[in-house]
Amino acid sequence: GAxxxxxxxxxxxEKGKDVELRCDPISGHTALYWYRQSLGQGLEFLxxxxxxxxxxxxxxxxxxxxxxxxGGSVSxxxxxxxxxxxxxxxLCASSLVAGAISYEQYFGPGTRLTVT
Amino acid sequence: KQEVxxxxxxxxxxxxxxxxxxxxxxxxxxxxxxxxxxxxxKGLTSLLLIQSSQREQTSGRLNASLDKSSGRSTLYIAxxxxxxxxxxxxxxxxxxxxxxxxxxxxxxxxxxxx
Numbered sequence: 567g568a569x570x571x572x573x574x575x576x577x578x579x580e581k582g583k584d585v586e587l588r589c590d591p592i593s594g595h596t597a598l599y600w601y602r603q604s605l606g607q608g609l610e611f612l613x614x615x616x617x618x619x620x621x622x623x624x625x626x627x628x629x630x631x632x633x634x635x636x637g638g639s640v641s642x643x644x645x646x647x648x649x650x651x652x653x654x655x656x657l658c659a660s661s662l663v664a665g666a667i668s669y670e671q672y673f674g675p676g677t678r679l680t681v682t
Numbered sequence: 683k684q685e686v687x688x689x690x691x692x693x694x695x696x697x698x699x700x701x702x703x704x705x706x707x708x709x710x711x712x713x714x715x716x717x718x719x720x721x722x723x724k725g726l727t728s729l730l731l732i733q734s735s736q737r738e739q740t741s742g743r744l745n746a747s748l749d750k751s752s753g754r755s756t757l758y759i760a761x762x763x764x765x766x767x768x769x770x771x772x773x774x775x776x777x778x779x780x781x782x783x784x785x786x787x788x789x790x791x792x793x794x795x796x
Contacts, residue, residue, distance in 0.1 A: 610786075614783055
C-alpha cells in the first residue's frame with residue numbers, strides 16, 4: 567500500500583514569509599507525528615496527533631509553529647515569519663494505535679526547507 | 683529527560699565484515715526501541731522494532747538486541763555489503779502509549795568499502 571507522503575519535497579522561502587508543509591499519513595493510521603532534522607541537532611519531536619484527542623504540542627520550538635490535522639487524516643505544519651534557523655528537513659510519521667499500544671512508526675520522505 | 687547516544691558517529695569497514703552498532707539510553711523505562719536506516723537526502727526506513735518485553739529481533743542479515751536494564755541496544759549486521767552504507771539511527775519511546783514520540787540518537791554513518 568501507499569506509504570506516508572509529504573509535499574513539497576523541497577521549499578525555498580525568504581526570511582519572514584509563511585510556509586505550509588503537508589503530510590498524508592498511511593490510511594488507517596490514527597497517530598501522526600512531526601519531527602525536524604537539523605544539521606548538528608539530530609531528529610527532534612515537534613507535535614503529535616492521535617485520533618480526536620488534543621494534540622501534544624510540547625516539541626514546537628516557538629509560537630510561530632502550528633499544525634492541524636483535518637478529518638483525522640492529512641496534516642499541515644505551518645511556520646509563520648520564517649527565520650534562517652528554521653531551515654531543516656521536516657519529517658512526518660504515522661502509526662497504528664490500539665488502546666494504549668502504539669506500533670511502529672513509518673516515515674515520509676520529508677520536506678527540505680531552506681530559508682534565505 | 684531521555685537521552686540517546688550512538689558512538690562512534692562514523693564507521694568505515696571493508697565489505698564482508700560483521701559489525702555491531704551501539705546505542706545507549708539514559709532512562710530504562712522505555713516502551714520500545716526502533717532502529718532506522720537513512721540514506722543521504724532520504725527519509726527514514728524502519729529496520730527493526732523491539733518491544734520492551736523482548737530481547738531481540740531479527741530480519742535477514744540484521745539482528746537487534748535490547749538490554750533495557752542497562753539502557754543498551756545493539757544492531758548486528760552480518761556480512762556487510764556496500765549497499766549497507768547509510769546512517770543508522772536508534773530511537774526509543776516513552777513508557778506509555780499516550781504519546782509514543784521517538785527520542786533519537788544522532789546516528790552512526792556507516793561506510794562499507796568494496
